[in-house]
Amino acid sequence: MPHSDRIARSPDGASLEALLAQVALGSRPAFESLYQQTANKLFGVCLRVLSERAEAEDALQEVFATVWSKAGQFDAARGTAGTWLAMIARNKAIDRLRERPDPGKLAPIETAGEVEDSDPSPQQHALAGDARRRLESCLQRLDARRRALIHAAFFDGSTYEQLATRTGSPLGSIKSWIRRGLIQLRACLEQ
Amino acid sequence: MSTNDPRPHDDELEPPGDDVLAGEYVLGVLDATQRREVRRRLESDPEFARRVADWEWLLGPLTAGIAPVAAPAHVWPRIRARLGWPPEGHVEEHAGWWQSVGLWRWAAGLAAAVAVAAIALNIVSHPLSTQLPPVARVVTVIAHDDGSPGWLATIDTSRGTLQTMPIPSAPDTQGRVPELWLIPPGRAPLPLGLLSTGRSLLITVPAALRRDLTTAAVLAVSLEPPGGAPNGVPTGPIIAKGMVRL
Numbered sequence: 001m002p003h004s005d006r007i008a009r010s011p012d013g014a015s016l017e018a019l020l021a022q023v024a025l026g027s028r029p030a031f032e033s034l035y036q037q038t039a040n041k042l043f044g045v046c047l048r049v050l051s052e053r054a055e056a057e058d059a060l061q062e063v064f065a066t067v068w069s070k071a072g073q074f075d076a077a078r079g080t081a082g083t084w085l086a087m088i089a090r091n092k093a094i095d096r097l098r099e100r101p102d103p104g105k106l107a108p109i110e111t112a113g114e115v116e117d118s119d120p121s122p123q124q125h126a127l128a129g130d131a132r133r134r135l136e137s138c139l140q141r142l143d144a145r146r147r148a149l150i151h152a153a154f155f156d157g158s159t160y161e162q163l164a165t166r167t168g169s170p171l172g173s174i175k176s177w178i179r180r181g182l183i184q185l186r187a188c189l190e191q
Numbered sequence: 192m193s194t195n196d197p198r199p200h201d202d203e204l205e206p207p208g209d210d211v212l213a214g215e216y217v218l219g220v221l222d223a224t225q226r227r228e229v230r231r232r233l234e235s236d237p238e239f240a241r242r243v244a245d246w247e248w249l250l251g252p253l254t255a256g257i258a259p260v261a262a263p264a265h266v267w268p269r270i271r272a273r274l275g276w277p278p279e280g281h282v283e284e285h286a287g288w289w290q291s292v293g294l295w296r297w298a299a300g301l302a303a304a305v306a307v308a309a310i311a312l313n314i315v316s317h318p319l320s321t322q323l324p325p326v327a328r329v330v331t332v333i334a335h336d337d338g339s340p341g342w343l344a345t346i347d348t349s350r351g352t353l354q355t356m357p358i359p360s361a362p363d364t365q366g367r368v369p370e371l372w373l374i375p376p377g378r379a380p381l382p383l384g385l386l387s388t389g390r391s392l393l394i395t396v397p398a399a400l401r402r403d404l405t406t407a408a409v410l411a412v413s414l415e416p417p418g419g420a421p422n423g424v425p426t427g428p429i430i431a432k433g434m435v436r437l
């Protein structure tokens with residue numbers, strides 16, 4: 001059985017993928033190891049979207065409750081466990097953000113010319129795997145406006161309406177830019 | 192790459208196709224109402240769910256750029272509580288706790304048994320079933336020593352797969368996990384993989400073992416350390432077994 005020796009001998013040294021496989025089988029020690037290895041990253045993801053610590057903590061609880069029940073759905077053939085977990089965290093955080101009565105204020109976005117990247121730690125790009133490098137290279141092929149909008153939507157969880165306010169552009173244009181940006185991104189990644 | 196926008200505003204007038212809608216959902220630009228609609232659809236439309244999953248894998252690597260932030264220490268105990276686990280350092284033999292879990296598992300077991308019956312009788316409609324003759328699959332019962340079923344298995348020899356359904360039970364108090372073995376007549380057990388006590392699992396039988404998957408063989412379950420028997424030989428007690436039925 002693949003991985004079995006590794007997990008049996010050293011639970012904390014097991015890969016996230018192997019831990020998820022154990023969690024899918026109901027292993028509590030594996031779940032605790034998974035939490036220890038990923039909670040800080042996933043808290044960072046929740047906090048990036050929600051900004052408020054108390055809300056990010058609640059979101060993090062929801063994330064791990066979901067991971068406990070859905071670990072069996074992770075498909076290692078498609079990507080890394082880290083990406084899968086981070087997307088669950090982002091999704092839960094955005095759901096929570098949408099339930100806020102007051103969406104709060106977000107910084108304006110400059111879509112003309114060179115824009116500041118919303119991605120908070122560009123130095124980590126160097127550490128990223130192939131999937132990340134391919135995605136970055138395809139994002140770089142988008143024009144600056146589409147790229148800035150997609151980054152702002154992804155990292156801030158802004159709606160179309162919020163993006164229109166933040167950029168001062170008509171809602172129709174924002175939708176058009178993002179939809180075309182998504183289509184272009186997919187075409188580039190599928191090449 | 193050129194980025195001409197000959198008609199930048201017309202997209203708003205027509206609803207986007209499913210693929211773009213899935214991308215918008217994953218990107219996070221939909222409002223609360225639209226997100227709820229998408230979530231409802233995800234539960235009933237597997238094709239749409241597949242599109243959403245595709246976009247998650249496509250955009251997911253962007254999360255690599257998000258810096259970790261130390262999660263407060265009180266979050267872990269809250270997660271344990273939320274999952275209905277006893278507080279850490281607490282002995283787990285608690286009547287109230289087991290009762291509620293037991294009730295849940297009983298309901299899940301009933302659902303699993305119904306699902307097995309549906310698969311066995313080919314009631315579940317499946318695109319393939321229109322091309323294949325209706326075949327009732329035989330169920331192998333892997334039973335405990337007292338005769339109560341522990342797991343049910345349906346074996347597909349053409350694909351070399353084994354669909355296992357647990358009759359849910361409490362996890363082993365020592366943290367051991369169930370592992371499935373194929374025992375051909377007069378030979379040592381061959382490992383088939385770990386089983387779940389609460390979930391259905393599809394096990395792919397290694398090609399080298401498929402010819403041993405005959406009605407003369409026995410399927411057995413032993414309790415093993417997390418991760419499975421380290422050397423491919425059972426180390427724990429056999430808790431259930433049954434003759435292979437095809």
